[in-house]
Amino acid sequence: MTTSTNQSEPVAHAPAATIAAAWLVTLLVSPLGDIFCFELTGAVPPWLFWVKVALLGVLILLSWLWKPIQALRPFFIMLLAITSLMAAWIWLQQLPAWITWQKQHSFSVAAMATQLSEMAVALLLIGLLFVLRKRRERFFLVRGDLHAMAEPIKFLGGKSLGPLWRFGLIFTLVILVGQFFMLIFPLSPTAATWRLFLPLIPLTLLRAASNGFNEEIILRVAPISPVYEVVGKSNAIWMAAVLFGLEHYIGGIPSGIPGVLITALLGWFFGKCMVDSRGFFWPWLFHAVQDILPFTLMVLAATP
Numbered sequence: 001m002t003t004s005t006n007q008s009e010p011v012a013h014a015p016a017a018t019i020a021a022a023w024l025v026t027l028l029v030s031p032l033g034d035i036f037c038f039e040l041t042g043a044v045p046p047w048l049f050w051v052k053v054a055l056l057g058v059l060i061l062l063s064w065l066w067k068p069i070q071a072l073r074p075f076f077i078m079l080l081a082i083t084s085l086m087a088a089w090i091w092l093q094q095l096p097a098w099i100t101w102q103k104q105h106s107f108s109v110a111a112m113a114t115q116l117s118e119m120a121v122a123l124l125l126i127g128l129l130f131v132l133r134k135r136r137e138r139f140f141l142v143r144g145d146l147h148a149m150a151e152p153i154k155f156l157g158g159k160s161l162g163p164l165w166r167f168g169l170i171f172t173l174v175i176l177v178g179q180f181f182m183l184i185f186p187l188s189p190t191a192a193t194w195r196l197f198l199p200l201i202p203l204t205l206l207r208a209a210s211n212g213f214n215e216e217i218i219l220r221v222a223p224i225s226p227v228y229e230v231v232g233k234s235n236a237i238w239m240a241a242v243l244f245g246l247e248h249y250i251g252g253i254p255s256g257i258p259g260v261l262i263t264a265l266l267g268w269f270f271g272k273c274m275v276d277s278r279g280f281f282w283p284w285l286f287h288a289v290q291d292i293l294p295f296t297l298m299v300l301a302a303t304p
Contacts (some may be wrong), residue, residue, distance in 0.1 A: 014231045021069055022231045026223075026239045029056060029079050031246040038250055049087055056080040059074045074132045074226035081128050082222055085121045089107050092117060107299075108203050115210045122217035132226060137278075139225035144279010151276050154207070164276050171269055179293040182254070191302050197299055211295070212288030219244045220271050220283060233275050241267030253294055 029052045034044045054078050063073040102110040116193040129139040165255045170286035200278055222238055228236035245264025250258045
């Protein structure tokens with residue numbers, strides 16, 4: 001199913017003030033503040049979360065009174081939902097009762113429980129998107145145009161990239177090669193380790209598929225769809241990519257500055273696939289495929 005006849009077109013020239021406001025709020029509620037505190041003190045203060053929630057609450061109220069940010073209200077609402085729900089999900093993962101329960105069950109059960117709990121966040125955001133955007137075509141929850149062309153990239157000279165599936169396949173193959181040498185090769189897994197891993201291949205593929213779904217909803221669909229018609233496709237894609245990248249600085253795989261740069265690039269790629277195809281299939285598929293080796297690493301690391 002294609003959505004080109006149902007979705008509104010992004011503005012050709014968004015007001016500079018609106019774009020600046022969207023970027024400023026994105027950075028203020030991103031993990032950027034957490035990173036600064038972590039680097040200065042070694043910890044992220046709990047009050048920082050409440051500052052972000054309060055800021056977004058004030059902006060939502062202000063959007064009813066101040067016309068320049070009125071069009072950004074759905075974006076602010078979605079950022080508040082993402083921030084709050086993800087904080088609740090992290091809180092759940094850190095509960096002693098949850099940790100104890102996971103230790104009492106097998107690796108497979110514990111891993112899928114984590115994925116399912118994150119999927120609950122994704123489903124709640126889908127519900128909110130239906131309220132804000134009314135139709136799923138307006139927030140990319142459709143297959144999209146499988147034969148879409150990849151839009152030219154300005155910093156690559158604006159040349160035609162050909163079909164999106166071919167561009168995505170080449171990009172994904174490059175990422176897979178890099179992942180193998182960064183993640184799997186240094187482990188030097190033995191033949192015995194691989195034999196133990198073989199029965200867990202279905203679980204690894206299922207986790208990759210579910211994680212691709214969860215993260216594309218939470219980190220692409222939710223932040224991009226309420227704002228791309230307001231600030232333009234490129235700004236919306238990069239704002240979501242920056243959020244995705246910064247999330248990996250503390251405790252991500254990979255983490256630190258390399259983690260931010262690598263995952264921001266991946267976030268840009270997934271967002272581009274979503275917007276260019278006006279659908280969910282290509283970004284989900286490419287994301288799921290690229291998650292296979294990281295989840296393989298987790299399984300190998302947990303294999304005695």
